[in-house]
Amino acid sequence: MKRFVKGLAAVLCAALLVALPVTGALAQDANVTYSGNAGDFIFKPGSRYSLTDLFPNFKDVMPGDSLTQRITVKNNADKKVKVKIYMRSIGAIDAESKEFLDQLMLTVKRADETNPMFLAEADKTAGLRDWRCLGLLYSGGTVDLDVTLDVPVTLDNMFQQKIGALRWQFKLEEIPIDDARHRYCSNCGAEMYRHTCRDANGQLYEWWECDHCGFATDPSPKTGDDSSVALWCVVAGGCVTVFVLLLVLRRKKEQSAEEGHDEP
Amino acid sequence: MRKATKSKLLLCAVAIAVSVVTLLGQNTLAFYSVSSFATNVVTSGDIQLSIIEKMGDQDFPAGGVYIMPGSVVGKKVMVENIGNHPFWLRVKLTNGIDDETLSPDMFELDVNTEDWLAAEDGFYYFKRPVVPGETTPRLFSQVRITGEMDNSYLGKTLQLTVTAHAVQSEHNDAATPTDVVGWPSESQVAE
Numbered sequence: 001m002k003r004f005v006k007g008l009a010a011v012l013c014a015a016l017l018v019a020l021p022v023t024g025a026l027a028q029d030a031n032v033t034y035s036g037n038a039g040d041f042i043f044k045p046g047s048r049y050s051l052t053d054l055f056p057n058f059k060d061v062m063p064g065d066s067l068t069q070r071i072t073v074k075n076n077a078d079k080k081v082k083v084k085i086y087m088r089s090i091g092a093i094d095a096e097s098k099e100f101l102d103q104l105m106l107t108v109k110r111a112d113e114t115n116p117m118f119l120a121e122a123d124k125t126a127g128l129r130d131w132r133c134l135g136l137l138y139s140g141g142t143v144d145l146d147v148t149l150d151v152p153v154t155l156d157n158m159f160q161q162k163i164g165a166l167r168w169q170f171k172l173e174e175i176p177i178d179d180a181r182h183r184y185c186s187n188c189g190a191e192m193y194r195h196t197c198r199d200a201n202g203q204l205y206e207w208w209e210c211d212h213c214g215f216a217t218d219p220s221p222k223t224g225d226d227s228s229v230a231l232w233c234v235v236a237g238g239c240v241t242v243f244v245l246l247l248v249l250r251r252k253k254e255q256s257a258e259e260g261h262d263e264p
Numbered sequence: 265m266r267k268a269t270k271s272k273l274l275l276c277a278v279a280i281a282v283s284v285v286t287l288l289g290q291n292t293l294a295f296y297s298v299s300s301f302a303t304n305v306v307t308s309g310d311i312q313l314s315i316i317e318k319m320g321d322q323d324f325p326a327g328g329v330y331i332m333p334g335s336v337v338g339k340k341v342m343v344e345n346i347g348n349h350p351f352w353l354r355v356k357l358t359n360g361i362d363d364e365t366l367s368p369d370m371f372e373l374d375v376n377t378e379d380w381l382a383a384e385d386g387f388y389y390f391k392r393p394v395v396p397g398e399t400t401p402r403l404f405s406q407v408r409i410t411g412e413m414d415n416s417y418l419g420k421t422l423q424l425t426v427t428a429h430a431v432q433s434e435h436n437d438a439a440t441p442t443d444v445v446g447w448p449s450e451s452q453v454a455e
Contacts, residue, residue: 047305059305059307060308060349061307093303100306155308160311165303168304
């Protein structure tokens with residue numbers, strides 16, 4: 001029995017070692033995630049240099065290296081909101097970082113675009129000096145950034161074992177969604193558009209399509225209406241307010257008329 | 265127009281205006297605005313080597329060894345890559361007594377020509393890049409003092425100085441190690 005247990009433990013340990021993911025040498029993606037409810041952004045993976053480090057692939061770089069870092073920005077907020085996400089560069093955090101980063105070329109672009117948002121020495125703010133909108137994301141929606149670092153082959157020996165820190169700032173605005181008029185794609189989080197058509201019997205059918213990924217709902221007979229409840233509530237509220245005010249005015253007028261009759 | 269009618273009209277206008285403003289304002293007000301900073305770090309690597317000098321199984325004496333003409337001094341020289349990046353390697357030997365550098369003709373080395381290439385510039389080049397964690401095969405394992413040394417050297421201490429140069433091999437391919445670019449100058453030495 002003891003031997004069996006020992007053998008089983010050995011097999012399990014071996015299986016665990018094989019199953020453990022190999023890290024360190026492999027490229028690693030980074031993430032910027034908004035969880036909603038005015039919580040902070042969550043930056044991963046971080047590093048021993050900075051908890052918010054988005055450059056896991058830019059460590060131990062050597063002259064001649066050209067390295068790429070994929071950063072995924074994601075909206076994990078509630079489905080009742082969509083968010084507009086912006087970013088900008090603050091630049092190198094100190095003089096030593098600036099001296100080192102000034103030797104390296106950095107390129108930042110959206111993965112689905114050709115033109116870069118930023119192409120300059122890594123310590124500069126350049127094209128990211130001002131806020132740049134990364135996109136409008138519904139719940140679950142993402143936008144990918146590709147960051148490329150080019151290290152010149154002529155980099156001087158004095159830049160061995162150097163550390164350069166670069167600060168970026170992210171901000172977002174939450175925008176409420178009117179569910180009756182908007183839908184978002186459950187596949188990619190992009191906004192969907194409504195389509196309608198009538199069959200031979202005059203029955204109106206509607207379905208929703210996502211232009212971003214092509215996902216579409218099945219056509220179904222149109223029921224109910226699309227009118228905005230909020231609009232009619234506001235109008236009704238306004239009418240009630242006016243009615244009440246007119247009533248009050250009329251009463252005051254009647255009272256003052258009565259007082260006028262009572263006076264000799 | 266009578267005053268009462270004017271007031272009623274004004275009230276209606278205000279009520280409608282408030283309704284419209286509220287209606288339009290719905291879709292432009294954001295719930296929350298959030299901002300955070302990310303500090304992203306780039307680090308550079310380097311190349312590091314360690315020269316290993318052995319006399320048998322012991323470290324070679326730092327002060328050198330006493331010699332006689334015809335002596336054979338057992339000295340094994342190897343180089344270890346103690347960094348994270350591979351490098352090309354070359355080694356130079358300087359033999360001296362006190363402050364006097366001796367002619368190479370006074371010594372015979374059993375150079376390992378299988379792994380090392382003797383060049384005209386006096387360096388021995390390791391024939392391939394040394395990967396991280398690797399220790400090279402010996403450059404030589406003994407030094408024989410030839411008869412060129414006269415009696416004036418009796419009782420003197422011989423120093424065999426090993427100088428090693430390394431240059432990164434990543435993005436630095438070459439057909440032969442002597443064609444590699446970026447060797448440090450003589451003043452940038454590792455002893």
